[in-house]
Amino acid sequence: MNLFKQKQAILAPLLVLVVAIIFSLTLASSVNPTPKNLPIAIVNGDQGIQVPSKGNVNIGDMMVSKINKLSKTNNGEKPAIKWIQVSSEEKVRKGLDDQKYYGALILPSDLSKNQASLKTANPSPIAIKILVNQGKNTTGSTMASQMLTHIVENLNLTTHTQIFNELKKNVSSISVKQAEVLSNPIVANIENVNAIGTHTANGNAPVTLITPLWMSSLIGAVIVFLAKKKTQTSNSISKLKVIFEQLILGVILSFIIGFGITLMAKWIGFTLPNFLDVALYLTIAYFCFHILISAVMSWVGFGGVGIFALIFFFSGSLIGMPKELLPAFSKDWIYSWVPMRFGADGLREIFYFDKGLSMSHPMSIILWIGIISLLALSLSAFKPKKEVVNQAVTMK
Known part of the structure; x- marks a missing residue:
């Protein structure tokens, strides 16, 4: 069999080029970063x-x-x-x-x-x-x-x-x-x-802590999604029951990761303004991110993982930079909406602005992300199964 007759082999150059272009765009923010306004x-x-x-x-x-x-x-x-x-x-x-x-x-x-x-x-x-x-x-x-x-x-x-x-x-x-x-x-x-003090990664502690939190929420949501697919659900009521169990598991994971990352940060040597404030904030942020990713995957399937992986790669190098240094594309189309940025901003207010665990602007954005995602996840219980949709198409 000729390899070059396979569809994957023919598409390989195009796919590799697309991937290279996508990941090259993440470098846009590092090319001659000069402040504007x-x-x-x-x-x-x-x-x-x-x-x-x-x-x-x-x-x-x-x-x-x-x-x-x-x-x-x-x-x-x-x-x-x-x-x-x-x-x-x-x-x-x-x-x-x-x-x-x-x-x-x-x-x-x-x-x-x-x-x-x-x-x-x-x-x-x-x-x-x-x-x-x-x-x-x-x-x-x-x-x-x-x-x-x-x-x-x-x-x-x-x-x-x-x-x-x-x-x-x-x-x-x-x-x-x-x-x-x-x-x-x-x-x-x-x-x-609003001094950054010492042992805060030169003021980058918020970004340093939010990065593993985001990756943990992605991995956790994927594991729960795979476990959820193995459950037998025959109607919307049983689906809602599984979603409720999914939320309980999400809460458990949130406390484990939120307090776990905070404990690790303290053990490594980070100066924490208040252990409980940081741990609870990370717990809330994890849960909202976890539900966001779960909601998207419940509607688009496992392919949703790629969306959030791209968000991580695109925003990872941006959220620690002032928006005034970013090119217009990065500032308007990535920095302005990525959830990780709001997570880091909320931590920044706890670390350096003595806000504590309060209803700050970043916190309210994160909570709204969680509320809307929770609604979307719940509505997915009423989504018809693929088999039913395929049968309806066949009958037509």
Whole structure:
């Protein structure tokens, strides 16, 4: 028998090419990841000063204008930073806790006053505060910190050059104290907000824990599905009974995996904010993922496994990245809806934002996934068997 006459052999090149293309698409997020519209807050608290010949002068306004100019691009692309002006530091900190910003730049109330003092014999440096929202995303917050530091360095150099040029025109010498302050007229005070702490995989603990949970829910759902197929069900009532037993088994698996992964994480050395909160969250997430996969397989059969395997491969490299670094395809068509991402986001709020086991946005999404999946799984009890469908088609 000639191998090349077999249908599988003829289709092999096409199938292999399709698989290669699908898995190559998972690399899209790693090709030149550059930030676009990274949300960073800016507060201009400068009160300004009265200058006899100019009236009220607000150096803070000038700096904000300078910062916006530095951040603009000339090629029409989206800027790296999306500046969001906020009225006070208190509101900024609330926004950081709500994960609205990766960082913030706080211009002090005495900015203009200290700027003017740089030209006197008793100068005061300008202290600008940089807030870095570490817990939101390690990669994103690190980028925000680097960009904010770079901006302050540019402002520092500009101020240094400007003041020195003015002094050279008006004075022949400066004091040691002036020279010391003018060498670094703007001081950046960096503060990590919602810090990731130590032993959290550099802030990637949520992704690290949700990955085995997802794979466990997939494998668990497959095993239960295969066991379910061996049960003898003659009507919808008996099918519902089996589904109820399936749910009980799912609950048991959820507690085993949820608490098991948490125990392993503690044993490995992860710093857990609260053991019970993490374990219960993982238990709930596992159950909802388990029911989701079970519901899909109850309608489309064993082929549903491929769907969730693809979800894992496509989203595994995405959920740990800030969405502002992702290409449009990955952000809009994968990151925006994958269940694993919501699972990791919920853990992030427990780990770094002191939310505990609460009805957060990620938690509500996960619960809705579970509720809708439970409904779909229950309705599958009323799906006619294939034999019945085939007989009806034959009779026609």
